[in-house]
Amino acid sequence: MSQIELVDTTIRDGNQSLWGATALKTGMQATIAPVMERVGFGAVDLTTSTHMAVAVRFQKENPWERIRVMRELMPSTKLSFLTTGMRFISWESASQELMELAFKLLINCGIDRFAIMDPMNDTSAMTAMAALARRCGVDDCNAALTYTVSPFHDDAYYAKKTAEIAASGRFTRIYVKDPGGLLTPERARTLLPAIQAAKGRLPLELHSHCTIGLAPFSYLAAAELGIDALHVAARPAANGTSQPAAERMVANLRHMGHTVDVDDEALADMSSYFQALADAEGLDCGKPQEFDASYFKHQMPGGMLGTMKRQLGEMKRLHLLPQVLEETERVRADLGYPIMVTPFSQVVGAQAVMNVLSGKRYENIPDEVIRYVIGRFGKPSSPLDAEIEDRIRSSPRASVLEKEEEMAPLPELRKRFDGHLCDEEFLLRAVMPREQVDAMLAAGPADRNYDPDSRPHLDLISGLAKRKGYRQIAVETKGLRLKLERGFK
Template identity: 60%
Template structure:
């Protein structure tokens, strides 16, 4: 039995998986940050470039301000940034110059740990990203090896990938990232030892999702196999398509003899805070998903599947879901078995939906699928279907995309965007629509702190102030009377 560390995913992946990445704002995070710092997490999974864009687009909040405020309140716990390939916010491929610039700003504003993920598990690309993040000042560089199922992805494949990454000395840790929640306890029993055997003394972490109810069992077996850290969330943001619950995982680990060295009072306070917040804000709290073997075939992450179901319902075509899921399997095989993680899960699911709803398969091909086939995201793990590859590459749109300009240099971007902006605002303007950044700036600083008990009052004030013809307001209750008029 061993001591197991926890990495918290509440404000990033838990928020994303179960609350659409929009459930939490800066004040909510800042309020609980000091308590989270007391828990004793190995790190806090804090943000990605996509989450930074969500803060601007949906909350009109400055993601750099959010990061600084949280960093000030958590001096003892490293905050982690997850890379998703050679891109920052925009899906357009970025230059190394822009990526290093972005990483340096992240370090300057409080990021200490970088989790390096490549959607194709491309080892040279991950090693290059490790160099960029280290050069920018990252303290911990962690390789995120993204799990999938296919005819070639056996334990030996994962051990080979882990060895290629860790023997370079460029990574401080490695974690197995299972976005589909596909690793069972039985698979963890063989996979974890195979990977650990080639890693030397480098710690191994495990990150999974409870989408089909396997992760909680896989976590316990992973702990028995010597995994250093497990990724969990506060109970209200856990389960569903998110990670296992922090408090339940702690109890389960201790019950089978492992040590989890955390501040139990802080754990309880954090859990209570997010539960009250979720209830006040109407955010869903769910249990682990039902065991559904279809996931082993289509492997669509829960968030993407939810979006697909909503799109079918909105167009009154939900009866097509079984056909779309079957088509996902075909499309993924034809495209060389891409790992079902951002952006590939979205690309495969969208193409499958279009194939089912169009007159013929591949009649409509989104630009991002065409870019994938053209090799913009790297080389697939297995060969693509030659007929599909040729059909897409020979299209008129593919020829147009082959000649599209790459992202401009920093100097070119500064000349286009203009001077007078901080580096942080400039980077947002270089990768996002200007009107969204303008709205963020106009909104001013984010609110400080959060009290869920004020939610009904704030909702009432917002509703009243939206009524333009309202001439006055009278509120009465025993011992209290408030009357406002023009």
Template identity: 50%
Template sequence: MAELQLVDVSVRDGNQSLWGATGLRTAHIAQVAPLMNRVGFRALDFSSSTAMGVSVRTHRENPWDLLRLTRAAMPDTRLQFIGTGFRFISWEKASPDVMELVYQCLVNAGMDRFVVLDPTHDMDAVRETARIIKKAGGTEVIAALTYTVSAVHDDAFYAGIAAQLAACGDIDRAYVKDPAGILTPERARTLIPAVLAQLNGKPLELHAHASLGLSPLTCLAAADLGVAVLQVGCGALGNGTSLPDAEKLVANLRASGHTVDLDDRLLALVARYFDQLAAAENLPAGKPREFDAAFMHHQVAGGVMTTLRRQLAELGMEHRFGAVMEEITRVRAELGYPIMVTPFPQMVIGQALANIVGGGARYDQVPDQVIRYVLGSFGKPTAPVDPGVLDRILSRPRARELAGEPPPLSVPELRRRFGRRTGDEELLLRFGMPEAEVDGMLAAGPAVAHYNPGVQPVLRLLRELGTRPGAARLTVDKPGFRLELKGRSE
């Protein structure tokens, strides 16, 4: 039996999967970071350009400050940043020198472990990104093999990608990333050995979401097969559409004869912190999910599914839901089986909706992002796009317009646009975000860095009282506790 290590995803992927990436603020993370540093995690899945954008847009907090604060609080734990090649915050492609600046700033702020995820497995882009990261000073680069089920994504496909990763000196390890939670234990028993056989000794990790309730069992199978690291969520930020619950998985691994060297008491304290935070902030806690066989075909995640149902309801076309789901499966095949991870679900669903509700023939209407995908802006499609569909899309005048778009701005061009005195970190935020959002963040000043979930109900009560007319007496009465405040006149 093996010794397993854990990577905790609560702060980044748990927050994104369960709380729409908006649930955690700087204060929440600052409070728990010193505790997480001592648990014994191999690394913390900490940030992404999406998370950084949310910090600015939703919380008006500087994400670069949060990186530095967390690094100071967690000196003994690797902090992980996940990126998708040549993009930062915006899904528009960035120039190579902009990405060099991105990774240099991330390393300077304290990131040391980087996941390179290209949804189309464009290995030229993966290798170049890994090279840039190592040049910037990143100490550990992990390449993602993003798992899906399709006519082309068989074990041989992933083994071929693994062989290319093994040959790249800038890539230190790999992980199987299952964003939809559809990797079964049975498939793991053929896929993982095929990948490990090609990695030439480089370690393999598993990142499998719990969306269908499969991943807790798949993780146990992976541990038996030689996977070195499993990724988990803690407390309210585990299970559901996040990753398997850390405490339960550790117990199951040990019961299966494996060793997991971490501090159980501190792990429990971290889990309870996120439980208390969820209760205090009225955020949903992840719960074990039931298996849904239909998901294996359409692979549309729960949040995207909710949005689709709302869109159909707004159009008065709820009765076409079944037809749209069938069209999603058809469009995905015609577009070369893109993996249903952002931004591809939005593209596939947008095209399926246009085909069903557009009123004309299929592909009479084509969203710009689908055209860009066919043009290769998001990497080379895994399988060839259906020739008939390709011709219908590329023959459109809009395709010729998008094909003639100017190249992305370089760093010197960005400095001319935003001012030469603009610092690198601010420059990168302005590159990827609307000007007003960055201005709002700067105007808000430093983020609050202290938080106690236990006092939040009292603080809410006090804020509510502050909005009401003056009262002579206030009484708080609950089982085992009574507080009575009287005005001076009584």
């Protein structure tokens, strides 16, 4: 039996998996942060550049300030940033200078742990990012090995990747990242020992999703095999396509004889808060999922599958979904079995939809598929279908995309903007539309407080303010006295 740490994913991955990454504003996070500090998490999975973009685009809030607020309120908890290669917010490849600036700003704001993944498990690219993070001042770099199922991604493949990571000397820990929730307890019992044999002294973590109901069982198998940390979410933001629920996982681990050193009362308070928030904001909480064996074939992530259903429904083609999922499996094989994570799940899914809708395979090819084939996302880990690859590479559009320029170097970007901008504003403007950053700045500082119980009152006030034909409305309930008066000219 062993001592197991918990890494909390509620704010980042739970929010993203269940609520589209848009639900939690700064005040909502700040209000519960002191409680999360008391729980005793090994780390909190806080943000990504995608979440930072959401803060600006949809919430009109400053993402840099959000990190500072959370650091202030959680002074002793590791705050983690997930990075997916040489990109920041934009999917264009960024220069090393721009990434260095981004990393320094993140560290200055309070990030002290980097989770580094590459969608193709390119360990040389991951090592380069870890070296960059360390030059910027981060000592805690967690290498994410992304798990998938294919004829090429066997235990030996992951053991080899683990050995490369360990030999680099750039990482402080490793975690198995299972975005599809595909890891079975049986596979865990062969995969994890293979990784442990190759990792040296690096601690090992497991991050999986409950999409087809396997993650809670695989976590318990991992605990038997000596896992050091498990990624979990508070119950309202757990299950569904999110991570296992923290409370149930703690109870199960302790029942098996493992030690989980967390403050149970603080964890219960945290879950109660997020339940109240979900109720107030009309957010659907995750529910335990049924096992779906077909998922191992198409491996379409839950969020992408939902988007695909919506788009087919809007086109009145929802009845084609079974064909699209079958075609997804074929396209993935054609393209060398890419791991079904962003952006590759979108690349494969878009091509599958086009193939089914047109009736001819690869008659229409999206630009992102062409970029994938010509190597803009890196080198695929297994061979592509030779005929499909040649067809795409020889297309006129491929010739155009091979010549497209990547993001401008940092000095050139700086020349495009007011030289008096602070680095935080400059970086946002360099990678996001001007009007979105302008709107964020115009909105002013984000509210640092949130009370779920106030939502009915706010909805009442908003509704009353829209009414016409009244001179005065008075409302009095427990804890609230409100008078609205309309002025007439």
